[in-house]
Amino acid sequence: MDLCLIEEQPLELDTESTEEDGKYYKECYSANRKAKNVIRTSMSDTVRGSIIEPELAMDFLEAIGDKYQESDKAEAARLSKRFNELEFSGKGSVREHIMELIDLNSRLRDLDMGVKDSQVVHVALQSLPNTYSNLRTSYHAQESNWDLNKLISICVVEEERIRKEGRPATAINLVEKPKWKK
Structure with a gap:
């Protein structure tokens, strides 16, 4: 046929x-x-x-x-918005989240609008929730830059550590008002 x-x-x-x-x-x-x-x-x-x-x-x-043809400008605007606003919700894995960012960037590159891989690393780190703040701090403290593969492997290890620890511990200081006798 x-x-x-x-x-x-x-x-x-x-x-x-x-x-x-x-x-x-x-x-x-x-x-x-x-x-x-x-x-x-x-x-x-x-x-x-x-x-x-x-x-x-x-x-x-x-x-x-x-x-069903979509204009390149409209598709580029839609992809760019999604790339910049994508946040990791904690559902699924951090690996899939970062790979989605990489995919969006490659589709933007096809439209001559993609960014360098080092920028994708920064966007990915910023899209992670506050439980990954130690990872962001470690990245910024180092002189070397991570490539995308290294970012994925480090984030997966950090995700496993966070899951093992459960919810991050929150320190609470309870202070009582002193009771003075008159």
């Missing part, structure tokens, strides 16, 4: 066409019809109603793609 999607559509049959050309034309025509049926039945009525159905299945897919 994918013959019409990977091969060029054959020319119309004429008097000089061979029997082999006729078989190939029939196969392509049949594959095109089946592919269009699958495409048509798998989309919603709203999408189907907004597209004028072309002759070829490949043109049909291109027409659908045109309806």
Whole structure:
């Protein structure tokens, strides 16, 4: 059925066409019809109603793609906002959080808007909750910069340490007002 999607559509049959050309034309025509049926039945009525159905299945897919095309500027703005506002909530793992930041940056780079890996390290550290403040302090105190892989491995170790300790201990000083006798 994918013959019409990977091969060029054959020319119309004429008097000089061979029997082999006729078989190939029939196969392509049949594959095109089946592919269009699958495409048509798998989309919603709203999408189907907004597209004028072309002759070829490949043109049909291109027409659908045109309806869902997002402008590069809008996508870059959306990705940039997500990259800068992403915070680690504590659900999931810190590794997945940092890898999501890396993915967002790589998609921004495809749009010529990404930042250097060292900036991703800073953004990732700032996106972590206060329980990771010791890690941020350690990073800023060191002269060397971490690459993304080192950041991930260090954050995973810190995440395990935080989970083992449970909630961070909070120091409370209780002070009573002295009771003076008169």
